[in-house]
Amino acid sequence: MPVTSSNETVEANGSASPEEKAERRRIYNDFYGKGLGVGDVHVYILAPDRSSVGGLGIGNALEAEKMIQMLEATAQKLHIVGGAPAIKPRPRSVPPQSDAASMVFHLTARGNRTGSWREFPSENWIVLSGPESKQLLPTSPVALRTSWEVPAEIAKKFYQWFYPQTEDTSIVNRSRIEQESMRMTVVTLENGMARARIEGALRMKHTFYPGRDTDEFVSATVLGFMDFDVAQQRIQRLRMVTEKAIYGQEPFGVALRSVSRETLRALME
Amino acid sequence: MRNWVCIAVSSTFLIGCATAAEVWLKDDKLVKSVEEQVHKLQPTRQEKRFDEIGWAPGILAAEALAKQQNRAVFLFTYDGKIDTGRC
Numbered sequence: 001m002p003v004t005s006s007n008e009t010v011e012a013n014g015s016a017s018p019e020e021k022a023e024r025r026r027i028y029n030d031f032y033g034k035g036l037g038v039g040d041v042h043v044y045i046l047a048p049d050r051s052s053v054g055g056l057g058i059g060n061a062l063e064a065e066k067m068i069q070m071l072e073a074t075a076q077k078l079h080i081v082g083g084a085p086a087i088k089p090r091p092r093s094v095p096p097q098s099d100a101a102s103m104v105f106h107l108t109a110r111g112n113r114t115g116s117w118r119e120f121p122s123e124n125w126i127v128l129s130g131p132e133s134k135q136l137l138p139t140s141p142v143a144l145r146t147s148w149e150v151p152a153e154i155a156k157k158f159y160q161w162f163y164p165q166t167e168d169t170s171i172v173n174r175s176r177i178e179q180e181s182m183r184m185t186v187v188t189l190e191n192g193m194a195r196a197r198i199e200g201a202l203r204m205k206h207t208f209y210p211g212r213d214t215d216e217f218v219s220a221t222v223l224g225f226m227d228f229d230v231a232q233q234r235i236q237r238l239r240m241v242t243e244k245a246i247y248g249q250e251p252f253g254v255a256l257r258s259v260s261r262e263t264l265r266a267l268m269e
Numbered sequence: 270m271r272n273w274v275c276i277a278v279s280s281t282f283l284i285g286c287a288t289a290a291e292v293w294l295k296d297d298k299l300v301k302s303v304e305e306q307v308h309k310l311q312p313t314r315q316e317k318r319f320d321e322i323g324w325a326p327g328i329l330a331a332e333a334l335a336k337q338q339n340r341a342v343f344l345f346t347y348d349g350k351i352d353t354g355r356c
Contacts, residue, residue: 002322002343003331004351016327023328027344039346046342048335061345071343080341085323086334092320092352108310120316123353168355169348193294224303227294236293241306255310 007040045074093123095264101130104259111164111252124161142230144189150182163206163218164252174210179203192231198224198240220245
Protein backbone atom coordinates (compact mmCIF):
# COMPACT_ATOMS: atom_id res chain seq x y z
CA MET A 1 0.00 0.00 0.00
CA PRO A 2 1.80 3.13 -1.14
CA VAL A 3 1.33 6.26 0.93
CA THR A 4 3.13 9.59 1.27
CA SER A 5 3.38 11.76 4.37
CA SER A 6 4.55 15.37 4.36
CA ASN A 7 6.69 16.31 7.37
CA GLU A 8 4.86 19.63 7.78
CA THR A 9 1.50 17.93 8.21
CA VAL A 10 2.70 15.93 11.22
CA GLU A 11 4.34 18.84 13.03
CA ALA A 12 2.61 20.11 16.18
CA ASN A 13 0.53 22.63 14.21
CA GLY A 14 0.29 20.44 11.10
CA SER A 15 -2.95 19.50 9.39
CA ALA A 16 -2.80 15.72 10.02
CA SER A 17 -5.12 14.21 12.62
CA PRO A 18 -3.69 13.46 16.08
CA GLU A 19 -3.99 9.73 15.31
CA GLU A 20 -2.06 10.11 12.06
CA LYS A 21 0.66 12.13 13.82
CA ALA A 22 0.91 9.51 16.57
CA GLU A 23 1.25 6.70 14.03
CA ARG A 24 3.97 8.54 12.13
CA ARG A 25 5.81 8.99 15.44
CA ARG A 26 5.37 5.32 16.32
CA ILE A 27 6.83 4.22 12.97
CA TYR A 28 9.80 6.58 13.32
CA ASN A 29 10.53 5.48 16.90
CA ASP A 30 10.19 1.80 16.04
CA PHE A 31 12.56 2.06 13.07
CA TYR A 32 15.00 4.06 15.18
CA GLY A 33 14.82 1.60 18.08
CA LYS A 34 15.43 -1.36 15.79
CA GLY A 35 18.28 0.35 13.94
CA LEU A 36 16.48 0.09 10.63
CA GLY A 37 17.39 3.62 9.57
CA VAL A 38 15.32 6.79 9.73
CA GLY A 39 15.22 10.16 7.99
CA ASP A 40 13.00 13.09 7.17
CA VAL A 41 13.04 12.18 3.50
CA HIS A 42 12.92 8.42 3.67
CA VAL A 43 11.15 5.24 2.55
CA TYR A 44 9.74 3.06 5.33
CA ILE A 45 8.41 -0.44 4.65
CA LEU A 46 5.90 -1.98 7.07
CA ALA A 47 4.49 -5.52 7.09
CA PRO A 48 0.71 -6.05 6.81
CA ASP A 49 0.62 -6.18 10.63
CA ARG A 50 2.31 -2.69 10.86
CA SER A 51 5.64 -4.11 12.06
CA SER A 52 8.78 -2.44 10.77
CA VAL A 53 10.55 -4.28 7.97
CA GLY A 54 13.16 -2.01 6.40
CA GLY A 55 13.66 1.14 4.43
CA LEU A 56 15.86 3.26 2.23
CA GLY A 57 17.39 6.69 2.68
CA ILE A 58 16.61 9.15 -0.08
CA GLY A 59 20.08 8.76 -1.63
CA ASN A 60 19.54 5.06 -2.27
CA ALA A 61 15.83 5.44 -2.97
CA LEU A 62 16.66 7.62 -5.96
CA GLU A 63 18.49 4.68 -7.55
CA ALA A 64 15.81 2.63 -9.30
CA GLU A 65 17.84 -0.59 -9.17
CA LYS A 66 18.26 -0.42 -5.39
CA MET A 67 14.61 0.47 -4.88
CA ILE A 68 13.37 -2.42 -7.05
CA GLN A 69 15.76 -4.83 -5.32
CA MET A 70 14.50 -3.76 -1.89
CA LEU A 71 10.83 -4.04 -2.91
CA GLU A 72 11.30 -7.47 -4.48
CA ALA A 73 13.17 -8.73 -1.41
CA THR A 74 10.39 -7.41 0.84
CA ALA A 75 7.66 -9.06 -1.25
CA GLN A 76 9.52 -12.37 -1.11
CA LYS A 77 10.16 -12.14 2.63
CA LEU A 78 6.55 -11.25 3.46
CA HIS A 79 5.02 -13.59 0.85
CA ILE A 80 3.24 -10.66 -0.79
CA VAL A 81 1.39 -11.54 -3.97
CA GLY A 82 1.04 -8.92 -6.68
CA GLY A 83 -2.35 -7.56 -7.62
CA ALA A 84 -4.24 -4.57 -8.94
CA PRO A 85 -3.90 -1.29 -7.05
CA ALA A 86 -6.12 -1.27 -3.96
CA ILE A 87 -6.86 2.38 -4.63
CA LYS A 88 -7.64 3.76 -8.06
CA PRO A 89 -4.76 5.95 -9.26
CA ARG A 90 -5.67 9.59 -9.79
CA PRO A 91 -3.75 12.82 -10.39
CA ARG A 92 -2.02 14.14 -7.28
CA SER A 93 -1.80 17.73 -8.42
CA VAL A 94 -5.40 18.91 -8.40
CA PRO A 95 -6.94 22.36 -8.29
CA PRO A 96 -8.24 23.66 -4.98
CA GLN A 97 -11.97 24.05 -4.43
CA SER A 98 -13.26 27.30 -5.87
CA ASP A 99 -16.62 28.93 -6.45
CA ALA A 100 -18.12 29.44 -9.91
CA ALA A 101 -17.27 33.16 -9.99
CA SER A 102 -13.56 32.62 -9.39
CA MET A 103 -10.89 31.84 -11.98
CA VAL A 104 -8.35 29.07 -11.57
CA PHE A 105 -4.89 29.17 -13.14
CA HIS A 106 -2.26 26.47 -13.46
CA LEU A 107 1.41 27.38 -13.44
CA THR A 108 4.34 25.20 -14.47
CA ALA A 109 7.94 26.19 -13.80
CA ARG A 110 11.14 24.43 -14.76
CA GLY A 111 14.79 25.37 -14.54
CA ASN A 112 17.28 24.48 -17.26
CA ARG A 113 19.75 22.70 -15.00
CA THR A 114 19.63 18.95 -14.46
CA GLY A 115 20.00 16.95 -11.26
CA SER A 116 18.53 17.58 -7.83
CA TRP A 117 15.37 19.72 -7.77
CA ARG A 118 15.22 19.51 -11.55
CA GLU A 119 13.89 15.99 -12.17
CA PHE A 120 10.30 17.25 -12.23
CA PRO A 121 8.72 20.62 -12.99
CA SER A 122 7.01 22.60 -10.25
CA GLU A 123 3.32 23.37 -10.37
CA ASN A 124 1.04 25.84 -8.65
CA TRP A 125 -2.71 26.31 -8.66
CA ILE A 126 -3.65 29.96 -8.35
CA VAL A 127 -7.21 31.08 -7.65
CA LEU A 128 -8.47 34.60 -8.27
CA SER A 129 -11.85 35.40 -6.75
CA GLY A 130 -14.55 36.89 -8.98
CA PRO A 131 -13.73 40.50 -7.99
CA GLU A 132 -9.98 39.82 -8.33
CA SER A 133 -10.28 38.37 -11.83
CA LYS A 134 -12.37 41.41 -12.90
CA GLN A 135 -9.32 43.53 -12.09
CA LEU A 136 -7.51 41.93 -15.02
CA LEU A 137 -10.00 43.68 -17.32
CA PRO A 138 -9.85 47.29 -18.52
CA THR A 139 -11.83 49.91 -16.63
CA SER A 140 -12.16 52.22 -19.65
CA PRO A 141 -14.16 51.57 -22.87
CA VAL A 142 -12.49 48.95 -25.05
CA ALA A 143 -11.12 49.85 -28.48
CA LEU A 144 -8.17 48.65 -30.52
CA ARG A 145 -4.91 49.61 -28.79
CA THR A 146 -6.65 50.30 -25.47
CA SER A 147 -3.93 49.65 -22.93
CA TRP A 148 -3.98 49.21 -19.17
CA GLU A 149 -1.77 48.09 -16.33
CA VAL A 150 -2.90 45.15 -14.20
CA PRO A 151 -3.00 46.22 -10.53
CA ALA A 152 0.18 45.19 -8.72
CA GLU A 153 -1.67 43.18 -6.07
CA ILE A 154 -3.23 41.02 -8.82
CA ALA A 155 -0.03 40.65 -10.85
CA LYS A 156 1.71 39.61 -7.62
CA LYS A 157 -0.69 36.68 -7.21
CA PHE A 158 0.86 35.24 -10.38
CA TYR A 159 4.39 36.59 -10.24
CA GLN A 160 5.22 35.38 -6.74
CA TRP A 161 5.32 31.83 -8.18
CA PHE A 162 7.51 32.74 -11.19
CA TYR A 163 10.63 30.91 -10.08
CA PRO A 164 12.07 27.46 -10.87
CA GLN A 165 12.09 24.49 -8.52
CA THR A 166 13.67 25.45 -5.20
CA GLU A 167 13.63 24.02 -1.69
CA ASP A 168 10.05 24.62 -0.57
CA THR A 169 9.30 23.05 2.75
CA SER A 170 6.37 25.27 3.54
CA ILE A 171 3.32 26.49 1.64
CA VAL A 172 4.16 30.06 2.67
CA ASN A 173 5.57 31.97 -0.29
CA ARG A 174 8.86 33.75 0.51
CA SER A 175 9.27 35.64 -2.78
CA ARG A 176 9.81 39.40 -2.48
CA ILE A 177 8.89 41.35 -5.59
CA GLU A 178 11.11 44.37 -6.13
CA GLN A 179 9.82 45.51 -9.51
CA GLU A 180 6.92 44.33 -11.60
CA SER A 181 4.75 45.36 -14.49
CA MET A 182 1.93 43.63 -16.35
CA ARG A 183 0.50 45.61 -19.22
CA MET A 184 -2.35 44.56 -21.49
CA THR A 185 -3.08 46.06 -24.91
CA VAL A 186 -6.07 45.21 -27.10
CA VAL A 187 -4.78 43.84 -30.41
CA THR A 188 -7.96 42.23 -31.79
CA LEU A 189 -11.59 43.27 -31.48
CA GLU A 190 -14.20 41.14 -33.30
CA ASN A 191 -17.80 40.13 -32.65
CA GLY A 192 -17.79 41.50 -29.13
CA MET A 193 -14.61 39.62 -28.24
CA ALA A 194 -11.26 41.24 -27.51
CA ARG A 195 -7.74 39.87 -27.38
CA ALA A 196 -5.23 41.70 -25.24
CA ARG A 197 -1.51 41.19 -25.64
CA ILE A 198 0.18 40.81 -22.25
CA GLU A 199 3.68 42.15 -21.72
CA GLY A 200 5.32 42.09 -18.35
CA ALA A 201 8.56 42.24 -16.43
CA LEU A 202 9.62 41.08 -13.03
CA ARG A 203 12.51 41.38 -10.63
CA MET A 204 12.06 39.35 -7.48
CA LYS A 205 14.13 38.01 -4.65
CA HIS A 206 13.56 34.35 -3.92
CA THR A 207 16.06 32.51 -1.76
CA PHE A 208 16.76 28.94 -2.84
CA TYR A 209 16.44 27.65 0.71
CA PRO A 210 13.86 28.91 3.20
CA GLY A 211 15.33 30.67 6.22
CA ARG A 212 18.57 31.68 4.49
CA ASP A 213 18.99 35.29 3.41
CA THR A 214 20.94 34.67 0.23
CA ASP A 215 20.92 37.02 -2.76
CA GLU A 216 19.10 34.96 -5.35
CA PHE A 217 16.99 36.94 -7.80
CA VAL A 218 14.52 36.25 -10.56
CA SER A 219 14.70 38.52 -13.56
CA ALA A 220 12.09 37.85 -16.24
CA THR A 221 10.11 39.28 -19.11
CA VAL A 222 6.68 37.89 -19.82
CA LEU A 223 4.50 37.57 -22.92
CA GLY A 224 0.92 36.36 -23.20
CA PHE A 225 -2.61 37.04 -24.25
CA MET A 226 -6.09 37.27 -22.75
CA ASP A 227 -9.33 36.79 -24.69
CA PHE A 228 -12.43 38.33 -23.15
CA ASP A 229 -16.05 39.12 -23.86
CA VAL A 230 -16.25 42.90 -23.83
CA ALA A 231 -19.95 43.29 -22.96
CA GLN A 232 -20.12 40.53 -20.39
CA GLN A 233 -16.72 41.37 -18.88
CA ARG A 234 -15.91 37.67 -18.92
CA ILE A 235 -12.41 36.28 -19.44
CA GLN A 236 -12.43 33.36 -21.85
CA ARG A 237 -8.77 32.34 -21.65
CA LEU A 238 -5.46 33.73 -20.46
CA ARG A 239 -1.98 32.44 -21.18
CA MET A 240 1.40 33.77 -20.13
CA VAL A 241 4.94 32.53 -20.64
CA THR A 242 8.33 33.83 -19.70
CA GLU A 243 10.35 35.12 -22.63
CA LYS A 244 13.71 35.63 -20.96
CA ALA A 245 13.90 34.40 -17.41
CA ILE A 246 16.96 33.98 -15.22
CA TYR A 247 17.17 32.78 -11.64
CA GLY A 248 20.66 33.59 -10.37
CA GLN A 249 22.67 32.37 -13.38
CA GLU A 250 20.17 29.75 -14.52
CA PRO A 251 17.64 30.24 -17.33
CA PHE A 252 14.17 28.93 -16.51
CA GLY A 253 10.67 28.92 -17.96
CA VAL A 254 7.20 29.50 -16.56
CA ALA A 255 3.85 28.87 -18.22
CA LEU A 256 0.59 30.14 -16.78
CA ARG A 257 -2.81 29.20 -18.18
CA SER A 258 -6.39 29.70 -17.12
CA VAL A 259 -8.31 26.46 -16.60
CA SER A 260 -11.89 26.22 -17.81
CA ARG A 261 -14.71 25.14 -15.47
CA GLU A 262 -15.21 22.02 -17.63
CA THR A 263 -11.57 21.00 -17.20
CA LEU A 264 -11.74 21.71 -13.48
CA ARG A 265 -14.78 19.46 -13.13
CA ALA A 266 -13.01 16.67 -15.03
CA LEU A 267 -9.91 17.00 -12.82
CA MET A 268 -11.94 16.82 -9.63
CA GLU A 269 -13.82 13.63 -10.62
CA MET B 270 -50.96 22.75 -37.35
CA ARG B 271 -49.10 20.43 -34.99
CA ASN B 272 -46.18 20.24 -37.46
CA TRP B 273 -45.93 24.01 -37.60
CA VAL B 274 -45.78 24.17 -33.82
CA CYS B 275 -42.98 21.57 -33.81
CA ILE B 276 -41.03 23.49 -36.46
CA ALA B 277 -41.49 26.75 -34.58
CA VAL B 278 -40.33 25.20 -31.29
CA SER B 279 -37.33 23.50 -32.97
CA SER B 280 -36.32 26.71 -34.72
CA THR B 281 -36.51 28.69 -31.51
CA PHE B 282 -34.37 26.03 -29.80
CA LEU B 283 -31.76 26.06 -32.58
CA ILE B 284 -31.60 29.86 -32.61
CA GLY B 285 -31.17 29.72 -28.82
CA CYS B 286 -28.31 27.24 -29.18
CA ALA B 287 -26.62 29.34 -31.84
CA THR B 288 -26.93 32.43 -29.65
CA ALA B 289 -25.56 30.61 -26.64
CA ALA B 290 -22.60 29.16 -28.56
CA GLU B 291 -19.34 30.67 -27.38
CA VAL B 292 -17.55 32.95 -29.81
CA TRP B 293 -13.81 32.35 -30.09
CA LEU B 294 -11.28 34.61 -31.69
CA LYS B 295 -9.13 32.96 -34.33
CA ASP B 296 -5.67 31.98 -33.14
CA ASP B 297 -3.13 34.46 -34.47
CA LYS B 298 0.69 34.45 -34.48
CA LEU B 299 0.83 35.64 -30.86
CA VAL B 300 -1.55 32.92 -29.63
CA LYS B 301 0.24 30.19 -31.56
CA SER B 302 3.65 31.16 -30.28
CA VAL B 303 2.50 31.50 -26.64
CA GLU B 304 0.50 28.26 -26.75
CA GLU B 305 3.54 26.46 -28.16
CA GLN B 306 5.66 27.64 -25.23
CA VAL B 307 2.91 26.74 -22.73
CA HIS B 308 2.76 23.26 -24.22
CA LYS B 309 6.55 22.81 -24.08
CA LEU B 310 6.64 23.63 -20.37
CA GLN B 311 3.81 21.31 -19.28
CA PRO B 312 4.69 18.20 -17.26
CA THR B 313 5.21 15.25 -19.59
CA ARG B 314 3.48 11.88 -19.28
CA GLN B 315 6.82 10.43 -18.13
CA GLU B 316 7.07 13.08 -15.41
CA LYS B 317 3.53 12.19 -14.26
CA ARG B 318 4.15 8.47 -13.76
CA PHE B 319 3.77 9.17 -10.05
CA ASP B 320 0.04 9.52 -10.79
CA GLU B 321 -0.11 5.92 -12.02
CA ILE B 322 0.23 4.75 -8.42
CA GLY B 323 -2.86 4.32 -6.28
CA TRP B 324 -1.70 6.28 -3.22
CA ALA B 325 -3.59 5.82 0.03
CA PRO B 326 -4.94 9.07 1.53
CA GLY B 327 -3.04 8.61 4.80
CA ILE B 328 -0.90 6.26 6.88
CA LEU B 329 -3.81 4.85 8.89
CA ALA B 330 -5.83 4.18 5.73
CA ALA B 331 -2.80 2.50 4.13
CA GLU B 332 -2.27 0.28 7.16
CA ALA B 333 -5.94 -0.75 7.26
CA LEU B 334 -5.89 -1.71 3.56
CA ALA B 335 -2.53 -3.46 3.93
CA LYS B 336 -3.91 -5.62 6.72
CA GLN B 337 -7.10 -6.37 4.80
CA GLN B 338 -5.29 -7.30 1.58
CA ASN B 339 -2.09 -8.75 3.04
CA ARG B 340 0.17 -6.16 1.48
CA ALA B 341 3.15 -4.24 2.73
CA VAL B 342 3.02 -0.51 3.38
CA PHE B 343 5.37 1.70 1.36
CA LEU B 344 5.60 4.98 3.27
CA PHE B 345 7.50 7.89 1.74
CA THR B 346 8.12 10.90 3.98
CA TYR B 347 9.22 14.25 2.59
CA ASP B 348 9.25 18.02 3.02
CA GLY B 349 6.88 20.39 1.21
CA LYS B 350 4.33 19.44 -1.42
CA ILE B 351 5.40 16.47 -3.50
CA ASP B 352 2.13 16.61 -5.48
CA THR B 353 3.21 19.81 -7.19
CA GLY B 354 6.99 19.45 -7.13
CA ARG B 355 7.30 22.41 -4.75
CA CYS B 356 9.24 20.44 -2.17
